[in-house]
Amino acid sequence: GAVVSQHPSWVICKSGTSVKIECRSLDFQATTMFWYRQFPKQSLMLMATSNEGSKATYEQGVEKDKFLINHASLTLSTLTVTSAHPEDSSFYICSARDGAERMGHNEQFFGPGTRLTVL
Amino acid sequence: AQSVSQHNHHVILSEAASLELGCNYSYGGTVNLFWYVQYPGQHLQLLLKYFSGDPLVKGIKGFEAEFIKSKFSFNLRKPSVQWSDTAEYFCAVNARNTDKLIFGTGTRLQVFP
Numbered sequence: 235g236a237v238v239s240q241h242p243s244w245v246i247c248k249s250g251t252s253v254k255i256e257c258r259s260l261d262f263q264a265t266t267m268f269w270y271r272q273f274p275k276q277s278l279m280l281m282a283t284s285n286e287g288s289k290a291t292y293e294q295g296v297e298k299d300k301f302l303i304n305h306a307s308l309t310l311s312t313l314t315v316t317s318a319h320p321e322d323s324s325f326y327i328c329s330a331r332d333g334a335e336r337m338g339h340n341e342q343f344f345g346p347g348t349r350l351t352v353l
Numbered sequence: 354a355q356s357v358s359q360h361n362h363h364v365i366l367s368e369a370a371s372l373e374l375g376c377n378y379s380y381g382g383t384v385n386l387f388w389y390v391q392y393p394g395q396h397l398q399l400l401l402k403y404f405s406g407d408p409l410v411k412g413i414k415g416f417e418a419e420f421i422k423s424k425f426s427f428n429l430r431k432p433s434v435q436w437s438d439t440a441e442y443f444c445a446v447n448a449r450n451t452d453k454l455i456f457g458t459g460t461r462l463q464v465f466p
Contacts, residue, residue: 266452277443277456278397327397331452341387342454346396 236262238330240345247318248353255313255348257328263308264330268342269301272325284311318352325349355380357446359457366434366464374429374460376418376444383449386427388418391441391459400442403427414438434464 237260247253257267265286270278282292282303290303300322302314311330315322329342360375378384388400401412408420418429427444444457 268452268454275459275461277458280453280455283453329397329454341399341402342452344389344397 236260236330236332236343238264238328238343238345240326240328240348242348243346244349244351246351246353249319250317252314252316253318253350255315255326255328255350257311257313257330257345259309259330259343262330262332262343264311264332265308266331267305267311268329268331269303269311269313270327270329272327272347274325278327281313315350318350320352323350323352355446355448355455357444357455357457359442359444359460361460362458363461364463366462368436368464368466369433370464372429372431372434372438372462374442374444374462376427376429376457378425378427378444378446378455380425380446380448384446385449386418386420387445387447387454388412388416388427388429389443389445389456391443393440397443400429434462436464436466438462439464 239258241256267284269281272278280293281296282290284290284303284305286305292298305311325347327347329344357378386403389397390400391397400416401410403410403420411417416431420427442460445454447454
């Protein structure tokens, strides 16, 4: 099956610093990638939809200047948490949709997640 | 707005017991339905999905789910659980004209030997 990787798997940073998380589709081209946030014992909340070569679409309530998303190639999307604060500590998960499939008729393949802890 | 509700937050079973996890969604149009599983320390994996056709869908590891359109439900079932089924289970929905997945709150399943 399709594989999605994330790097790093965990990161600890000081408050005020920025952290970049990478999401890669390893064996398929992903025209669309998604970024989710998962709080402890809660569900996944979609943060933004990332389309290759265009600006990301953010969900309501998600600050686009705080969570910068770049989808520069068909296999890589990055999420940068700028000026991170303790309340940004969470589990960030990306997923990717195979670009060969038509929209709405396919599944998303999920990465293993990145645990961010902001001190 | 679309929403997904999973009524069972935490389920505890003994091995060989039967399992049914509820999932209901709210959306008036055509939807795709999914069940994902997250084993401890691992990433989300697809258990099964429904796009169209037979409303009884069979997935991996002996799981199945039935789409009942009139009830807006997509309950997950397994006739005999194993200790290795201990995990978090998420129901998810996307409208047919979009790729945005809406997840339920998840059900934590614990199976004791």
